[in-house]
Amino acid sequence: MVSRRSLTIDTEKATKTTYVLGTTLTVNLIRCAPPQSKSFSIRCTPNVHYKITPPITDKNALPYPLGPNTILLITMDTVSETAFDSKLSVRYYGEKTETLGDAILHLTAVEISLDVDADRDGVVEKNNPNKASWKWGPNGHGAVLLVNCDSESINNKKPDNENSDIGKVSDLKDMSKMVLRTNGPSQLPEGYKLSMHISQSTSESVRVFRPRTNTKTENLWKYQLLKLFLKDFLMVVGTDTLTQEVPYLGGSSELEFHVEGLRFPDKDFDGLVTINLSLLEPCGKGFPETPIFTDKVVFRVSPWIMTPNTLKPVEVYVCSTEDNYSFLKSIRNLVEKSGYKLKICHEYMNRGDRWMQDELEFGYIDSPHHRFPVVLDSPRDGDLQDFPYDALLGPDFGYVTRNALNEEVSSLDSFGNLEVSPPVTVNGKNYPLGRIIIGVAFPTARKGRNMTKVVQDFLWAQKVQEPIALYSDWLFVGHVDEFMSFVPAPDRKKFRLLLASPDAGYKVFKSLQNSGLGKAEMFPGKEEAISVNDLLSDKKLQAENRYVQNCIDWNRDVLKKELGLDDEDIIDLPILFKVMEEKNEDSVPRAVAYYPDMVNMIVLGDQLGIPKPFGPQVKGVCALEKEMCSLMEPLGLKCTFIDDFAPYHKLLGEVHCGSNVLREPFTVRWWNLEL
Amino acid sequence: MVSRRSLTIDTEKATKTTYVLGTTLTVNLIRCAPPQSKSFSIRCTPNVHYKITPPITDKNALPYPLGPNTILLITMDTVSETAFDSKLSVRYYGEKTETLGDAILHLTAVEISLDVDADRDGVVEKNNPNKASWKWGPNGHGAVLLVNCDSESINNKKPDNENSDIGKVSDLKDMSKMVLRTNGPSQLPEGYKLSMHISQSTSESVRVFRPRTNTKTENLWKYQLLKLFLKDFLMVVGTDTLTQEVPYLGGSSELEFHVEGLRFPDKDFDGLVTINLSLLEPCGKGFPETPIFTDKVVFRVSPWIMTPNTLKPVEVYVCSTEDNYSFLKSIRNLVEKSGYKLKICHEYMNRGDRWMQDELEFGYIDSPHHRFPVVLDSPRDGDLQDFPYDALLGPDFGYVTRNALNEEVSSLDSFGNLEVSPPVTVNGKNYPLGRIIIGVAFPTARKGRNMTKVVQDFLWAQKVQEPIALYSDWLFVGHVDEFMSFVPAPDRKKFRLLLASPDAGYKVFKSLQNSGLGKAEMFPGKEEAISVNDLLSDKKLQAENRYVQNCIDWNRDVLKKELGLDDEDIIDLPILFKVMEEKNEDSVPRAVAYYPDMVNMIVLGDQLGIPKPFGPQVKGVCALEKEMCSLMEPLGLKCTFIDDFAPYHKLLGEVHCGSNVLREPFTVRWWNLEL
Numbered sequence A, B: 001m002v003s004r005r006s007l008t009i010d011t012e013k014a015t016k017t018t019y020v021l022g023t024t025l026t027v028n029l030i031r032c033a034p035p036q037s038k039s040f041s042i043r044c045t046p047n048v049h050y051k052i053t054p055p056i057t058d059k060n061a062l063p064y065p066l067g068p069n070t071i072l073l074i075t076m077d078t079v080s081e082t083a084f085d086s087k088l089s090v091r092y093y094g095e096k097t098e099t100l101g102d103a104i105l106h107l108t109a110v111e112i113s114l115d116v117d118a119d120r121d122g123v124v125e126k127n128n129p130n131k132a133s134w135k136w137g138p139n140g141h142g143a144v145l146l147v148n149c150d151s152e153s154i155n156n157k158k159p160d161n162e163n164s165d166i167g168k169v170s171d172l173k174d175m176s177k178m179v180l181r182t183n184g185p186s187q188l189p190e191g192y193k194l195s196m197h198i199s200q201s202t203s204e205s206v207r208v209f210r211p212r213t214n215t216k217t218e219n220l221w222k223y224q225l226l227k228l229f230l231k232d233f234l235m236v237v238g239t240d241t242l243t244q245e246v247p248y249l250g251g252s253s254e255l256e257f258h259v260e261g262l263r264f265p266d267k268d269f270d271g272l273v274t275i276n277l278s279l280l281e282p283c284g285k286g287f288p289e290t291p292i293f294t295d296k297v298v299f300r301v302s303p304w305i306m307t308p309n310t311l312k313p314v315e316v317y318v319c320s321t322e323d324n325y326s327f328l329k330s331i332r333n334l335v336e337k338s339g340y341k342l343k344i345c346h347e348y349m350n351r352g353d354r355w356m357q358d359e360l361e362f363g364y365i366d367s368p369h370h371r372f373p374v375v376l377d378s379p380r381d382g383d384l385q386d387f388p389y390d391a392l393l394g395p396d397f398g399y400v401t402r403n404a405l406n407e408e409v410s411s412l413d414s415f416g417n418l419e420v421s422p423p424v425t426v427n428g429k430n431y432p433l434g435r436i437i438i439g440v441a442f443p444t445a446r447k448g449r450n451m452t453k454v455v456q457d458f459l460w461a462q463k464v465q466e467p468i469a470l471y472s473d474w475l476f477v478g479h480v481d482e483f484m485s486f487v488p489a490p491d492r493k494k495f496r497l498l499l500a501s502p503d504a505g506y507k508v509f510k511s512l513q514n515s516g517l518g519k520a521e522m523f524p525g526k527e528e529a530i531s532v533n534d535l536l537s538d539k540k541l542q543a544e545n546r547y548v549q550n551c552i553d554w555n556r557d558v559l560k561k562e563l564g565l566d567d568e569d570i571i572d573l574p575i576l577f578k579v580m581e582e583k584n585e586d587s588v589p590r591a592v593a594y595y596p597d598m599v600n601m602i603v604l605g606d607q608l609g610i611p612k613p614f615g616p617q618v619k620g621v622c623a624l625e626k627e628m629c630s631l632m633e634p635l636g637l638k639c640t641f642i643d644d645f646a647p648y649h650k651l652l653g654e655v656h657c658g659s660n661v662l663r664e665p666f667t668v669r670w671w672n673l674e675l
């Protein structure tokens, strides 16, 4: 906003202009002075105020001497009742104080304020001094916008941000309110206009609507009633429309706008959106109008936010397949016992693709006025690919995806390879929404699989859960959930990081051998059965697990540093891996779990659904389950071991890979982060 | 850099690893303890140091009790002379302090530091603690990179950054030095490797070279001599090569690298570049190596910096055409009088295109070790289009351009529409390199011409001269240099902003009329001649100039705000405009100068080359020239009026449009800005 405006007045012709409350008009008095002018005097109507700079030192020296840079500063403090009801005139005098001419200025005063909820309390306050900038933190300011990525319709649905008009009144609640408050005469003086305008790049991120009918909102009750039946909204600015006139309603009025976010922050979009409103002044017949006052407001688009295992579950998602009946039954028991909802994706939809974790990631978007869950659809696109769009997108359930361009999608693009930590503090820096965790290749690898760039760019651009890149390419499937998970804990940082650990695994087997149980069998009763002694004497397996432990330790060191963890915050779970016999295209050995990978669990409050490991039985109890319970139960967690051997483990996934959990959002609001 | 590394030791097999000075190895002692271990003791060679956490409270209680989270922290303070010359062993004891096993760790200690000139003094210091981050300001840190956009060759030239190899040794001076300092045994233990690596996106911005011959630089003099004859450099990382092994030279060694910047900061590139160096450890036969130590350095690419009128000229560029002989002579006189160099672009090159200002903008790039001028080639591409590349690009003269994509290039893309202010301070914020100024359409205009997006994006991305967008679309040609310029001044902010002012123009003519000189002729002796009386009675011209003054005043208000100017910092020059009769495509009236536009001047130190206005003669002196001199001379400036009427003014340009000035760089270095 340029709050000081230069104005030229004229002794030959009266000048007319419109003044906006809060601004200052500056008139260079020498510019329009008749030749030989030496001094001047000023008269004005009571609501017009003026100052002279440089200040007149001798106030009694009337008329005032006219200097080479004498500037008149004009302000007004009340709005006009009719056009040009206020006036200021400057009289110029010659050497002998003879009158040389009068420059007359007719003024109309109006009040104009484009308003948003810049203090984030859900109410659009009047003319917040901070409305034109955005600042993070509890003492910050700046309005918030949601990407309207849900679908108000259930039939023929598509995300609302792909529709250029408003189909249903319910869609308004996904938008942010913006109010144009004006006060002044019943009409603007002839030729004046109000214009809303945005930049070309902003037009890709936002649309602004208003009711087609101009309604004075002096009678708010009547307006609210009317709005219930209003389905007729007009796009003011947005896609392909950068500027448009908006009506001036006259008197003291409020014109309500609805602002729709169209896209998430990304590599080429920082999430900030500016909307301007200008008062245009006519410049004479045939000339374009000049903006003489511009007010602006700034919004930030809500980032997409992931929910860690420590948040309360709402719904658990699994697939039903022809071979997973008993697995499904175990999950149902666990979920119902915990009191959450189970949602089953049936075969006609999943087409045999059981990897519910991999096709999508649940998150949400949040604003002071509204929030809803948003599913991030993976570019993986297995047979489950239609599920996020067809089954999840709907009213108050948003959808977003990123399509890999000119890049091969790899197994690392499955969202078992996308997780998020609980809240952490690292060297004094707070991450109250945790940090996103993904798996990639070693940066030193010549060849390697990575999460596709467009998804990585998207995740980094959300900013509020700054991602950590781990090394997961050492795994055949390549997902971080194959070697790590988080569980809630009552003490310390309120969670523990669980890591798969071949060292811890060997420790269990050596203890058995040491206790004379070397003949006990791993995989008892299965064709894979093998004695503890035989397992421990397998030097190849040992070498493979040494390598695996190295890889996990590398990740452990990164996680300790990036999440600010101590060794006491980490629990090593006894899990062995083996290297796949078949060589892959880049002939790098890659690992899979040797027995069901217990870290790949589902966490539902204090209930853990853990892949049943089929370890050696000691007095009728599985030694691995017993060890697992002894590690989890002191934290107040309850272990349920779920048999996923045939339908998941043998297909190189486990319980976590085969499920997904929609969780409650954080109570911490993202705009309160200090970034 | 992960400076703490988890390590597993083993009682069954000795462990070997390499330790990097400054890091810590952490060993979880319980992990590898034989079953039933209750306590432990440690022995090590003198150069190995260790701590135990949680700390042993009773130091005399040997052997130490083994807790569930007993961690051993190992450091070393001198490098090894031979591989694995150091050792640490852990002995585990049972209930009755009987020995259960010994875990042996063989250690090689090395020192590794990837170094840059992070303190910006032109010397690559050793292991600067800030080398991995970048901070603006005199107390900041971080190395600097140049885009190697000049051409070492004169024949068959193209910018060196488009060549993937180094053609001439002279090219090394455009690159930043980076040194890998290592210390340790003559060879790394078997299987260990050093690897340099960068990310995919960094590989678009940088290339790293080293001499093909590995030279120990203990004998620096010999090395320098050798380098004179070395033309054989190897690309280590860069385009299409993200990672590559680099040699370990043994003993105390320095390996020198040359880092070449490939692209300027832009919308998709913040200018920061990270280069990593890792030590890889073998993981056993058939397994990929693991990075066990990573050092990294950060560079920022120098922005492209423009030079305002207040900087000392070096060379003046003008075109020679078949009709501008006397203009050229006047310019030559002015330039030679001022003591600068004149460079003439001849007709075979300019093909009649005389608008030297519009085809290019001079700037420069700067680093602690080197700097050179860089021409920004406009997407205008008139008949002068080959000049910047063919005539300017060369050794220590860089070239950069931006090509408009899917966008019409308009007259606003000419660089008469791209200027830069002298240094300013605005509300306490310093702009010691000034601010870039461009002209665009009113943001409220439905249709309007703008500077093309790719050029705007480029200018904003340079950051150090934060641009200001003025409104220039009201002009037929549409360039900011048609209504504004800057001249040096001895007082106040050390400069004045000059603005064209129809009000000031009319003031001159009214004064003449008032003094009885109404019959004096504007354009005396030309076919356009018109008396002052007739000029003043032209109501249409008055209305047009009222509109023009409005447009300029809008810009005046923006410039006052964005440059922190007072009215005393601005001088109004007496210039009238007229509106073009022929309607343009969007049928908006647009203005051109009515008589030669004096603000469109060339500024060479205290010498101003001003378009000769051909105003009314009073006692043999042009009233407009007289007024102009009376405004400029008090500032110590000398006015030379140059007749550009036929070859420039009639073609809608003036002296500034027809010339360009290469100036000396700022003494302020861009990295010392506080951003």
Ligand SMILES: [Ca+2]
Residues within 6 Å of the ligand: A148, A149, A150, A151, A152, A160, A170, A171, A174, A396
């Ligand atoms: Ca919606």
Ligand SMILES: [Ca+2]
Residues within 6 Å of the ligand: A357, A361, A415, A416, A417, A418, A419
């Ligand atoms: Ca996930």
Ligand SMILES: [Ca+2]
Residues within 6 Å of the ligand: B148, B149, B150, B151, B152, B160, B170, B171, B174
């Ligand atoms: Ca070069």
Ligand SMILES: [Ca+2]
Residues within 6 Å of the ligand: B357, B361, B415, B416, B417, B418, B419
């Ligand atoms: Ca220029």
